[in-house]
Amino acid sequence: MTTASDTLLGPRGAHCDLADLLRLRFAARDLTLFAQRPARSLLTGGLRTRMRGRGVDFEEVRLYHPGDDVRSIDWRVTARTQVPHTKVFREERERPVFVVADQRSPMFFGSRTCFKSVLATHLGALIAWAALHQSDRIGGLVFGDTSQRDIRARRSKHAALELLHQLHDYNRELNDPVPADNAVHLSTILEDTRRIAKPGSAVFLLSDFHDFDRRCEQQLFELARHTDVTLMHLYDPLEKQLASNSGLTVSDGEQRLQLPAQDPAFQRAYRSRFEQQLHYLTGRCQRLALPLLSYATNDDIHTLMRERFGARTRQPGRRSAR
Structure with a gap:
């Protein structure tokens, strides 16, 4: 059940707020990123x-x-x-957790509740706080169109705060959904992630994967050989389905384009393009045995994250399933 505090903490608008990212530490307390199997020594981390x-x-x-x-x-x-x-x-031992967050121009889009870029900052903050609660080391890579910032993995609150500040700063720089000609490709980011994520790390990759191709697949294969990778696909409902009773006008501030949004054939073709890209991404993740989570900008991410990563407690009088 969604509480009032969760609603207030949910992502909103075109840009994130640093205070909201900081308050997410309370919502992340009941999240566990990995299966809880007690380790023999609590001095080096509580998880295998x-x-x-x-x-x-x-x-x-x-x-x-x-x-x-x-x-x-x-x-x-x-x-x-x-x-x-x-x-x-x-x-x-403690597991290094790396949050790789896409803050490129195509993420600066949203028709419901928030932009994809804002959703990425909130998910990244939840993962960082959950890792800190589990006494894991926290690191990350936040990247925009032409620059990026690496956060060295450390088991400290300062590492989480540094990641949140970078998420906030990169998000605030976004003001146009059209990427520059020299925008970095996702394959380059995956290659850099291989450089900073040591073997045994858990990598959470947050993106809309609009440019995922065979080059990315090869880099993802190499990354997944020595790390545990979880992909979080972020999208806006308008990208998935274009439903309208009239035509739509799209403008970049200089040129205008009329879309026949009321035409059923156009709607099917529009939806098919989204489904084809998602099907391609899903197939590659299945081939590499990697988990793929998909979140929309109007989803209740706190409920969905608890369903996926919520700490499971045993009910009194019940045996755990084997």
């Missing part, structure tokens, strides 16, 4: 991670990949199969 390294728990033997630690090679399996195999361990 998928950090690949020489930990205390043996996990599996798999084929050797370039870049794996040669000290972990399983020589018995390698000799038996004549193919290099390596042992994989699961370490118990």
